[in-house]
Amino acid sequence: MAVNISVWPGSSSFFPGDTVFGYYDYDFDFQTDADATAKWCAQRLGYPIQEVELQPNHFYMAFEEAVTEFGNQVNMYSARDSFMNVLGSSTSLNLTNRVVSANFNGVLHLSKEYGSLVDTGGSLTLYTGSINVQSGRAVYDITDTSRVYFETGSVANDAITVKRFFHDNPPAVARYFDPYLGSGTNTQLMLNSFGWGNYSPGVSFMMLPMYADVLRFQAIELNDMIRKSSYGFEFSKNRLRIWPVPTMDFTIFFHYHLNSERDNPLRTPSGSISDLSNIPYSNMSYENINDIGRQWIRKYALALSKEMLGQVRGKYSSVPIPNSEITLNGADLLSQAQTEKDALLTELKEMLDSFSRQSQLERKDAESTSLQSQMIKIPLKIYTA
Amino acid sequence: MALFGSGRDANFVRLINKELINRVVDIEIEYYQLATPLTPENLYGESTEKIFYQPVRIPCLIDRAEVTATSDEGGINFTRTSIFAFLLDTLKEKSIVATAGDYIKWDSSYYEIDNIQLNQYWGGKNPDTYPGNVFNETNEFGYNISLIAETHKTRIDRLNIEQTRIGINNNYYMPKNL
Numbered sequence: 201m202a203v204n205i206s207v208w209p210g211s212s213s214f215f216p217g218d219t220v221f222g223y224y225d226y227d228f229d230f231q232t233d234a235d236a237t238a239k240w241c242a243q244r245l246g247y248p249i250q251e252v253e254l255q256p257n258h259f260y261m262a263f264e265e266a267v268t269e270f271g272n273q274v275n276m277y278s279a280r281d282s283f284m285n286v287l288g289s290s291t292s293l294n295l296t297n298r299v300v301s302a303n304f305n306g307v308l309h310l311s312k313e314y315g316s317l318v319d320t321g322g323s324l325t326l327y328t329g330s331i332n333v334q335s336g337r338a339v340y341d342i343t344d345t346s347r348v349y350f351e352t353g354s355v356a357n358d359a360i361t362v363k364r365f366f367h368d369n370p371p372a373v374a375r376y377f378d379p380y381l382g383s384g385t386n387t388q389l390m391l392n393s394f395g396w397g398n399y400s401p402g403v404s405f406m407m408l409p410m411y412a413d414v415l416r417f418q419a420i421e422l423n424d425m426i427r428k429s430s431y432g433f434e435f436s437k438n439r440l441r442i443w444p445v446p447t448m449d450f451t452i453f454f455h456y457h458l459n460s461e462r463d464n465p466l467r468t469p470s471g472s473i474s475d476l477s478n479i480p481y482s483n484m485s486y487e488n489i490n491d492i493g494r495q496w497i498r499k500y501a502l503a504l505s506k507e508m509l510g511q512v513r514g515k516y517s518s519v520p521i522p523n524s525e526i527t528l529n530g531a532d533l534l535s536q537a538q539t540e541k542d543a544l545l546t547e548l549k550e551m552l553d554s555f556s557r558q559s560q561l562e563r564k565d566a567e568s569t570s571l572q573s574q575m576i577k578i579p580l581k582i583y584t585a
Numbered sequence: 586m587a588l589f590g591s592g593r594d595a596n597f598v599r600l601i602n603k604e605l606i607n608r609v610v611d612i613e614i615e616y617y618q619l620a621t622p623l624t625p626e627n628l629y630g631e632s633t634e635k636i637f638y639q640p641v642r643i644p645c646l647i648d649r650a651e652v653t654a655t656s657d658e659g660g661i662n663f664t665r666t667s668i669f670a671f672l673l674d675t676l677k678e679k680s681i682v683a684t685a686g687d688y689i690k691w692d693s694s695y696y697e698i699d700n701i702q703l704n705q706y707w708g709g710k711n712p713d714t715y716p717g718n719v720f721n722e723t724n725e726f727g728y729n730i731s732l733i734a735e736t737h738k739t740r741i742d743r744l745n746i747e748q749t750r751i752g753i754n755n756n757y758y759m760p761k762n763l
Contacts, residue, residue: 202712203592203725207600251604253597512597519601520707522646522670522731526605 208242211235212256219257219264223483230267230486237263237498241505253512254505262504266497267486271296273545274493275481277552286479288472293480297488302557316462319363323467324457326363327351331440331452338445342438352458359459362435366453367442369431372420376413500544507537590708592725598707599728602672606644614647614669615640616681617688617695617746634745640690641679646670647691665738667696673703673732683732688744695744696736705730 214234216225224230238259245252275296284306286295316322331340332347342348342362345355353360429444442452461467473479489497514530553559623636649667656662669689676683689696710727717723741747 202599203596205593205596251600251608253600515594516598519598520705520730521602521605522672522705523648523668523733524646524670526601528601 206255208247208252208254208256208259210242210248212238212259214238214256214260218260220261221264221268223264224267224486227486230263233486233494234260234263237501240498241502244502245505245509252509254509258508259501259505262501262508263497265504266500267489268483269500269545270489270493270497270548271484273548273552274484276476277549277556279476279479279481281557283476283479286473288468288474291471291473291478291480294482295480296482296484316457319455324462325352326455326457327353327360329360329454329456331454333442333446333450333452335446335448338441338443340440340442342435342440350456353460360456361459361462363455363457365433365435365440367431367433369421369424369428372417372424375420376416496544496548500541503537503540503544506533506540510534510537587708587710587726590710590726590728592712595707595712595725595728598730599674602730603674606646606672607675610646611644612647612691613642613644615690616643616683617690617744618681619684619686619688637688637746641681643671643675643679643681645672663738665694667691667736667738669696669734669736671732671734673729676732683734687734688739688746689734689736695739695741695746697739698734698736700735702733702735703729703731705733 212235214231216222216231218234219225235256238256241259241262242252242254245254278295278300282295282300285300285303286293287306288309289305312322314322316324319326327350329348329350331342333340334347340347342360343355348355350358350360432443434441468474510530510533512530513528514534518525518527554563617637617640620636620638624632624634625636626632647667647669650665652663652665654661654663669691671683683698683701685698685701687698689698707728707730708726711729712718712725712727713729715727718725718727
């Protein structure tokens, strides 16, 4: 029994499930256009003058692929335009056919890393640690587990980057009223002379200009610098040397980052947009594609149909006929299909390029410049009295 | 089992052939099949006149040679050999079993079939005899494409199909022996 496979019968009736992937099968517009496109493609390929050795499902498949290709190209260009704005956002969004605000997300994302290093924010946690300083001892090992404590992390095992040691001279304001300071305020004597010395605090009754406080702070600091040992430290590798040599036990606090956190490239939680592969663009709804897009899709479907027909007719380089053989136009069809596909894709890409934010801004700029050059030539009214 | 030349591919070849021969080229001949049971024979098993079934129009491809002329004591004879290539499927559809001795009318001339060639197998396989097909061991493979009829042009008056000499009695002009 000879195998009998029918070819394009002249018309078709689409039913959901007739395409391979079924992305758009339940879209009413797609269902309607599928049959019309199939008929159009078949007639463009020569039917009914010639047989077209394709079946309706071939045309549906080409149509589905063309819609997907169109959506794919548009989405890719949208993704390129919006990538910096959505980097790190949740992948559960659906950006298809949505306007993505031109925010600073991507810029801030990069800036955070700089901010982390200079302690102006960023994405790294700044932890606090402490060293128990011993009287008479100036040198300490930051990995000494008996003296050093970390808020987070292990002193013995975790590498850290110390951002700041809190080991400074006592602030001048703390000794503003130090009776032993020697800088003298003279205010107490003056108040005593008025009989207000018994009130406490006596200075509450004094109104002094701001510069008097500043001058006093400067005097305290200058006094400390000249007459006292300077506070300071030297930190090399794990070795900390502090000045002056402590005369009593106290605690030095410091801020640090954990190097493991700083060097971790995966600080953004999983499920975040990271690259083209997970920007949440999906197949477009066919019903939302306008006529400009639909015409491109039809042409691309025709090119794909032509390619399939070329494959069919080109499987055997020559086909036997009674007492002879013939060569079909498979190679020509394949060549034409490739040329048409390339041309359509190039046209679409150029169009999409011209629709990018950058191109649109450049166009507006050119428009504005041209408009100005036009306006500048319009004579102004001259008023005469 | 072969990879190429399956029933699906054969179907494609069949489609192309049918389209080409039936619709694109569309050269039709009239095939006169000899009605052997109806043809009377004499004592020696010979028949003096031939009886044919009704002619059937069949599309085919024709490879015709030049007309050659030979002269003898009887006068000048014009003859021509031609090859008529039929799609075997079409013959089957029309229930034609072609044999040597049948006649083909084309271009107002009659050609007697001298020889039949039935060996144009696509993929080298005749699906009717290929063991895999016959014993249902494999899917269908191969395709028996054509029937090639090698013929020579014959005289019309030998066939008694058409009245070749017309006298005054026009009322009796009618095809004979059909």
